[in-house]
Amino acid sequence: IQTNGYDCGLWVLAQIAAVLRGCEITGLREEDMIMFRKFLYIQVLRIPTVVA
Numbered sequence: 001i002q003t004n005g006y007d008c009g010l011w012v013l014a015q016i017a018a019v020l021r022g023c024e025i026t027g028l029r030e031e032d033m034i035m036f037r038k039f040l041y042i043q044v045l046r047i048p049t050v051v052a
Contacts, residue, residue: 001030002030003030004030007030007033010036010037010040011026011033013036013040014026014028014033014036
């Protein structure tokens with residue numbers, strides 16, 4: 001459960017990821033958000049660049 005005022009977008013993304021994996025809610029805790037943020041960063045870096 002989020003207790004700060006700045007991770008709300010990250011919690012929304014965590015919930016979306018949980019639903020896409022077939023869970024009703026995320027099992028993440030607030031102390032897991034640092035690692036989840038790093039996970040998302042790596043996923044964004046892995047998106048291929050489109051050359052037009």
